Amino acid sequence: MYKVSVLGDRESVLGFKALGFNAVAVDDAETAREKLHELAEEDTAIIYITEQLAVKIKDDIDRYKDDVRPAIILIPGKDGTLGIGMNGVHATVERAVGADILDN
Amino acid sequence: MARLNVNPTRMELKRLKERLKTARRGHKLLKDKRDELMKQFLDIVRENRTLREQVEASLIKAQKGFAVASAVMSHEMLTQALLLPKQSVSVEMNFKNIMSVDVPRYTFHMKTEDASEIFPYSFLHTSGELDDAVQNLSDVTVQMLRLAEVEKSAQLLSQEIEKTRRRVNALEHFMIPQLEETIKYITMKLDENERGNLSRLMKVKDMMIEAQFAGKND
Numbered sequence: 001m002y003k004v005s006v007l008g009d010r011e012s013v014l015g016f017k018a019l020g021f022n023a024v025a026v027d028d029a030e031t032a033r034e035k036l037h038e039l040a041e042e043d044t045a046i047i048y049i050t051e052q053l054a055v056k057i058k059d060d061i062d063r064y065k066d067d068v069r070p071a072i073i074l075i076p077g078k079d080g081t082l083g084i085g086m087n088g089v090h091a092t093v094e095r096a097v098g099a100d101i102l103d104n
Numbered sequence: 105m106a107r108l109n110v111n112p113t114r115m116e117l118k119r120l121k122e123r124l125k126t127a128r129r130g131h132k133l134l135k136d137k138r139d140e141l142m143k144q145f146l147d148i149v150r151e152n153r154t155l156r157e158q159v160e161a162s163l164i165k166a167q168k169g170f171a172v173a174s175a176v177m178s179h180e181m182l183t184q185a186l187l188l189p190k191q192s193v194s195v196e197m198n199f200k201n202i203m204s205v206d207v208p209r210y211t212f213h214m215k216t217e218d219a220s221e222i223f224p225y226s227f228l229h230t231s232g233e234l235d236d237a238v239q240n241l242s243d244v245t246v247q248m249l250r251l252a253e254v255e256k257s258a259q260l261l262s263q264e265i266e267k268t269r270r271r272v273n274a275l276e277h278f279m280i281p282q283l284e285e286t287i288k289y290i291t292m293k294l295d296e297n298e299r300g301n302l303s304r305l306m307k308v309k310d311m312m313i314e315a316q317f318a319g320k321n322d
Contacts (some may be wrong), residue, residue: 001194001213004249014183015170020191020215023176045197046252058159066263067209069197070254072294076246078167089152089258096145096262098269100142100151 002069005039007032012077016048017067023042029056040070050077053085105176107286112293120290124283131275141203145261152254159251162244169237176231185225185234191215195249205264207257210249 006016010025011102017023022044026032032053039047045068054061054074061072074085095102109268110116174182199206290305 002197004193004195009168011174012167014186015166017190018186018189019242019245020189020193043114045195046206046249048248048252065259068199068206068256068260071208071228071252073248073252073255076160076163076167078171080164080167085160086153086156089156089255091151092152092258092262093149096142096149096265102149 002037002043002045004046004048006043006048006075007035008048008053008075008077009038011054012050014082021048026053029053031046033057033060040064044070047072048075050071050075051082052077052079055082055084106282107289108282110286110290112290114294117287117290117294118228120283120287124280124287127275127279127283131272131280133243134268134272134275137203138265138272141205141261141268143260144202145258148254148261149258152258154280155247157256159244159247161238162247166237166240166244168239169233173231173234173237181230182234185230186238188224193245202257202261205260205305207260208253210253212246212249247278299307 003022004012004022007024007026009027013021013023022039024035024039026035032049036047036049036057049061049072051074064070064072074083074088076085076103089091090100090102093102108120110120177185182279184209194213196211196213198209198211266291
């Protein structure tokens with residue numbers, strides 16, 4: 001059995017806490033980085049992270065891209081989406097095919 | 105194309121021909137694997153995109169709901185209401201094999217099945233906006249889980265495709281031409297030796313006949 005975690009600023013993760021997700025509120029990139037690796041090493045299968053936070057620790061997130069666990073999924077935070085989650089999908093296509101062939 | 109640095113012998117030729125055969129076979133198999141992976145990948149990535157669009161839209165809506173809720177309620181009240189969840193979520197992770205790539209499949213487990221358990225507070229001190237916001241968020245969770253599954257699968261598959269593509273290209277544009285070149289070189293060299301040998305024998309024969317004639321004339 002694995003946990004499902006949500007990483008983001010306090011207001012963005014508050015709602016997920018009510019649903020029973022493992023909500024982790026972090027404010028700065030440094031703690032976010034620490035928490036991310038901590039969760040990845042522990043028993044977390046999926047880490048949802050707000051885009052606002054994800055931009056700051058992109059390198060650390062990319063490190064887990066080729067691992068089966070954890071799956072790190074970007075979600076829009078309380079300030080809406082930055083579009084980087086969708087960019088990630090296009091980047092995946094580009095990596096596999098060599099060009100972004102997803103029709104808009 | 106640079107040829108391999110080998111001795112031009114029959115032994116070597118036989119060995120290289122065997123290697124070329126294996127390389128051609130491997131190339132064909134890997135090419136098939138790449139094509140099938142690509143097919144699967146495109147299906148998954150298309151689903152990934154639509155799912156992400158939906159999830160993002162729903163989440164933004166839910167987050168807005170929370171913003172409204174925090175506007176009508178005091179900050180302390182809101183935090184207090186959501187601080188101690190009754191519900192608890194965990195996932196079970198299984199694997200599905202797509203073209204020898206293990207992709208995760210998640211199964212959701214809630215601590216309690218009761219749908220109303222997502223509200224960890226009594227309704228007395230909280231506003232209706234909060235209820236809506238929590239409900240909205242709860243409605244997205246199944247899709248979010250599916251998104252995690254699909255997005256991870258797409259990432260893992262793209263890694264495998266990249267790897268396979270590199271191998272196919274290496275075989276097609278490097279290994280196979282190199283082997284062909286070397287085989288050609290050895291064949292030419294062996295033929296050349298054969299011709300050299302033959303002309304030497306003919307020369308020797310001529311000399312022997314000449315020597316015989318010379319003996320008769322004496």
